[in-house]
Every structure is written in C-alpha cells, then in structure tokens.
Amino acid sequence: MAIEIEQPRVGLSKVAVSKTHGEDSPYFAGWKAYDENPYHETSNQSGVIQMGLAENQVSFDLLEKYLEEHSEASSWGKGAPGFRENALFQDYHGLKSFRQAMASFMEQIRGGRAKFDPDRIVLTAGATAANELLTFILADPGDALLIPTPYYPGFDRDLRWRTGVNIVPIHCDSSNNFQITPEAMEAAYQSAESMNLKVRGILITNPSNPLGATIQRSALEQILDFAVNKNIHLVSDEIYSGSTFSSSEFISIAEILETRGYKDAERVHIVYSLSKDLGLPGFRVGTIYSYNDQVVTTARRMSSFTLISSQTQHLLACMLSNKEFSENYIKTNRERLSKRYDMIIKGLKKAGIECLKGNAGLFCWMNLSPLLEKPTRESELALWKVILNEVKLNISPGSSCHCSEPGWFRVCFANMSEQTLEIALERIHKFMEQRKRS
C-alpha cells in the first residue's frame, strides 16, 4: 500500500533534519557493529562483545525473587480490584506511594545522610527526559550549560537537540585524575562569555560517567560556590549513586546543602533514575528533585509529556517501600559491582593496561594512550576500530565523551555474565601480547 517516495519535498523543521541528535558518533556506530554480530556464549562465540552499554545486569535475581514472592506488585491483587484506579491515574503529581518510596530509596542510598521530601519529587520517563526537561526550564534557546568532560555522549542530544541550548565543556584531564577544578570552571565560563553565550547552569554527573568515580567533597563545595558566585543553577545527575562500591564514598550534593543549612539550595536540582541502580531502563523511571518551588511546579506540568506508566509506578511503589528488600538490594548490588570491578581491573592490569582509580558505576575508564601512534583523536579512533573489528569488543572511545586527552576508553563490565567478561579479558590479553611481539 505504501507508495515509494524518494525525496519528500514538503519541508520539516530544522530540529528534525539537524544532526544534533548526535547519533552519528562512534558511540552509536559501535552499537550498530555489535547489533550486526552480537556475541553469544554458545551460538556466536566469535561475535562482538558489547562493552559500550552501561547497564546493570548483576542483580536481576534479587528483583525476580521479589516479584515471585509479591505478585500483588505486578498485578492489582486478586480479581484486579485496583486496576481501574491505576489505569485512570494520569495525575502528573505521580502516585504518592511511589514518590514516598523513591524518596526513601534515595535516602537509603545516601546512608540517611540526606533527607528527601516526596512532594519535591517530579516523575519523568527516564533520566533522559528529566535532563531535557530541566534544560527547558533553566535555560533559553541559545544559552549555555557548562559540563565537565569527559561526559555521557547522550547529553549532546538530551540537553541540546530540541532545547536549542549549547554545551560549553569544562576541560578535565588526567594530570589530576580528571577532577573538576575552579580554574577549569572559570575557563569554561570565560569561553562561553567570549562566544556571547549566557551561562545558565553547570551540570555534573556524580558518580561520573564515564570516569566511574565519585566527586570529592572539596570539589563539590567548590562547584556549589562557583554556581553561587556566578548566580547560575547546579544540576547534579546522580543516577549512579546506588552503584558506588562502598556506601560511604558517595557524597551527594544534598549532603553539602544540608551542612550549609540549605542556603543557596534554590539553585540546586538533582536527577535520579532506576535504570542504573535497579537495572530497569525499560521501565522508564526518572525523577527530578528540586529545592526550588517554581522549578518543581513547572517541571511537574511539563512532565505531562513524559509521565511514567501508572502500572510501573504501582509495581515499583510496592517494591521500593519494602525496606527489607531495598536495604538488601542496595547492599548486595554494591558488593557484586565491586567484585566485578576488581575482576576487570585485575584482568586489565595483567594485560598491562592501567585504569583510572574508580569507586562507582558500571564501567571503568581505561588508559590506552601508550598504544596510540600519535596523541591525536584520529589515532584514538583508529585504535578503536581495530579493537571493534579485530578484537571484537565494542568499547567507547574517549572522544565520543568529548575527552580532551586522546587514548582513554570507557569499558562496561556489568552488562554481561562473569564468563563473558572472562572471554573479553582473554581477548584483550591476546591483543596486547600480539602488539608487544610486533
């Protein structure tokens, strides 16, 4: 029935035809190569192993066990009594029981060191939506957000595409383990000014993607001071907060605010999601937590464009309000991620590869700069292609994360079984041996 149309002449928007969705980057190209030849333990042992996807698959059994034992979470009770109400529920305030469960879960992750008010939680379909929504609220088209590099490649789309807002990078490098410094922040601010861009905020990811490390307390204090000084917003994307290997090492911006008596809090907004810590990216659960009343109200109204399925809110409200489950999950998940991290670091070290010292996340930040022909982006991409096509590992090149220093790669370790990780490490080992010989 479809008529073949070669070149539809009828015009589309600039947004529709732009490349700002960022999907032409190697980050996504690697996924395509994987999709065409995916590794499988039995049916495709020579396929590409996906190490470019920051997913958490190490703790599913805990979730499955909960669902087995609590069928009322995934249905609406015997005879479906709550079904009607749930199916009709499209209130953008979100299910109160779910917001309460989220607030308490966020508190547990922070070891009770910060308190969260359920009425300040705005629900969105994933952190992707939360970040875009916040950008619409905090900045006008043409304005700028400062973001420390290296950063999550998806930000180019999430923060810029439909919003028309610019990203100005805060350059961080290995000389100080990629930490954010006041000098770097100031340089970025000046750079924005010189381009006539109005800076509206600074967005940090803590724990950091792709570094796999938490931001230190002193740095957080400096970042908040910088935001106050320039009178701009501070967005703290804390979606990996439950994926720190030890509970005491993560310091949330919420804790910093608490110690300051919530002075200057109205410029601070936290983004969270269940996609990483709970391993549920398919369920689309994101939140914005803001200390600013107007932001909360506006974000809530805007969330109409990206509400969470009430069916899913119901399931997760049951699950997360079960303290026994959530405490055990957080503890066990941390232990398993920590174990996985140790495994990959040891394996890489055996192959002669060093990584940035990490303490969180679903990936490590690997240093392959000694292997580069020249310290350039082109050399990095050439190396990346070799690793993708010959070693058959899809890892993410630092340039796709806007890293200013070539040679670093993000390598995910939590989205596969231990056996698959072993195979990946063997391949890397073999590759390094071959290079040593030649």
Place this chain on the structure above:
Amino acid sequence: MLSSKASSNCHGQDSLYFLGWQVYEKNPFHEVENPTGIIQMGLAENQLSFDLVESWIRKNPDVMGLKNKDGESVFRDLALFQDYHGMPAFKNELVEYMAKIRGNKVKFDPNNLVLAAGATSANETLIFCLADPGDAILLPTPSYAGFDRDLKWRTGVEIVPIHCSSSNGFRISMFALEEAYERAQKLNLKVKGVLITNPSNPLGTTMTKDELQSLITFAIDKDIHLISDEVFSGTVFDSPCFISIMEAAMDSNLKRNIDVLSRIHIVYSLSKDLGLPGFRVGMIYSNNQTVVSAATKMSSFGLVSSQTQYLLSYMLANKKFTSNYMKRNQKRLKKRKEMLVSGLKKSGINCLKSNAGLFCWVDMRHLLCSNTFEAETDLWKKILCEVGLNISPGSSFHCSQPGWFRVCFANMNQSTLQVALRRIKDFVERSSFNYQQNMGSLSRKLISNWVRKLSSADREEQER
C-alpha cells in the same frame, strides 16, 4: 532565574478548563460519602468498559506476572528493553488494532509507527518535527484545551485558529481555512501545517470523506503538513462510520500526487477508547521516513514502559477480546450518550448531533443573559458552584461563539449521570422562574469572589 518558558503562561493551566478541575477536587461528588459534591463532567475519560479489560486480566495472570506463554519469566528482557523502535510484537498488534477500528479499509506498516508516552507527547513530538519556533499551525476551533500546552509551550510554535461556527454545525469550511491562512500571513507567521481532531474533541462528530479530501487538497496546495489526531477513533458509536485521513488519501485523484502521503501524519492513543490514560500509550503514524526517523529518536524523551508494552501486546493479540471490546464499548457509549442527550432535551437543552467521543457539545446559548463570553463564564460559575457540575465552557476550547459547553458522559456511572441530569433540570426550572430577578448582580458578585478565593487558594496548594 528561570527560562522564559518556565515563566510563561503557555502551560495553559490558568484556563477555566483546569480551574474547574481544581474546584471539583476540593469537593468531589461521591454517591455515598458526598452526594452534594461537584460531579466531574469535564474529564473525557472512558470508564464504561473496564469490566471487559478486568476480565481479560483475570484470565491472564502470567502476562501480569511478566511470564511468557511457557510460564518462564521474561522480566530480565523487559527490564532491559529500552529500544526506541518499540517492542515489535506490540507495534504489530497496534497497527492491526488501528486497522480494525478503521474497518480494515486501510493497512498500516508497523515500521511507520512511532511510540510515545501518550498522545500528549506524540503531538508535541510531531510539532517539533514539522515546525520551527515562530512558525504556525492552523487549528480549527473549538479545539481541545490541552493543545495550547502540547503544541506551543516548549516548541515555540504558534497556533492560528480556524474559526468554525454553529451556522454549519462547526464544520471546517474552505472559506474559514483560507481565512485562517491569510490571517497567519498577515501576522508574518509561516504556516507549516493544519491539525485536525477526528473524531472532534469537543464536538463528538466525525468528518466526511469530502471534508478530508478538501483538507488534503488544501495541504498540497499550500505545501504544508496535515496532522490528524484520531485518538477518539475507537469511540465512534453511530453512523456515519469513521473515515481516517489515510483512507481519504487513498483516493485515486489524490494518489497521483506522490507527495500526499509524505505530508499526512496520524496521532493515536489507547487512553480514550481502551480507557487506559495512566499507561501512557500514544503513537505517531507517518509514511514520511524522515519524520519517522526523527520522531523515533525523539521518542527517547517519552518511551512507553516495556512492562506496559508487554501487557498490552498480549491483550491486543487476543482478537476475540478486541472484537468483543469494540462492539460492546461502542454500544455502551451510544446508550450513555443518548441518555445525556434525552435528559438534557427534557430540560430544553439541545446538543450538537454527534456520533463519537466521550462528551456532547451542548447548546446553552438560550441560558445566557447576554451573547457574551462574560455571560458564558457567569453561567459556567453558576453551574459549577450552585448546580455542582464541572462542565467545560466553550471559551476554554477557544470557541468563537459564546454559550456552548462540553459535557462528558463516560467518566461516571449511570446513577451519577442521572443525578447530574436532575440537577440540571432543577437549575433550568429555577432559572426560568427566577431569571434576572433573584439572580441579581449581588449574588453573581458573591459567587465570583468565592470562585476567585477558591482558585487562588488552590493554586497556592498546588504549588506548595
């Protein structure tokens, strides 16, 4: 400190449409616990056929428990599934369901279907794809109050109304279309498309093939897009039967223009006919591959929960269920609408002749004390606060003529509707007796003050 979008009123929530809801929420009717409360007749929801869905759920506990036909857990796969192309099984079922609603007179390709978190998200996404900030979309009035937010707020696009009037049953005339286009030109606005809602909200009517083809010709002529919001297509309960824009475009004369399919886009959702607004299932259908590609990427900002995609793919796969549902749902909607129409008629109130939707477009012009929107607002306040019915005034739908109201009938049970009809009857009888005698300006002022106090208190509470 915040963006101009955050500080603007473009979210549209200061309209009477939303104000009425707020007042309702302070004093909601309940048959037993609050029989004098306000009856919500401003919410276009379908609550008439839940029992059919509940029965299916009871018979399919495995699907609810995220297990497949062999009783194995599919939890892991679902938890990880965030592919913005959507679940293939779900999209296959959706296109079949959409075709069924259209009497199988059109076929849809699942690869041209893009999922979104509700039609709210789908409409906004389409506008992002088709228009730049500052461009304009032509929209026939009266139209859904939420469009002000959905189409304009974050996109920066303008809406230019196509004025329709009761003189021809609010149908879109070529004259009105051209007039709107000229008006946009005079305002220096570049028109990028026309958006129609078919069946219409708030009219409850469907468009004829001729009307649709005139619109298509207009779109080709002006080289613009045509969006057909067909969210109420599953609520057509009477003749004439529903004709989708896609069916109208299949006409041989129009087919000759190879562009025609590249400019037509359909929006659909499961919120209205299946009564599942909480599950956030919306979609865009387009033959324009660039639109499909861009919209698919944009759907990252509003994906449908995989848990929900899984549940509904099974439900829609049950053809016996969908056939039975469609048949019985339509029968119930028809019966309920007739109950409202005949009840209003007994009070001397007429409705626009309709064959679809979850509401009637009610003519209360004769109850206005003057042919003005002030009088309409006065009447609305009276009906809200005195009679205790939250109905939506035509002004909140940008209707160009005062005196029309949208009254929903499918979001309550039969006895509640009977209470509402009784209240209207009493009100009309009282009004004709007391007309302009007791309902003097003093009482009206008191009511105005009260509503103002209530709505500002509500807003404070909402924003806390």
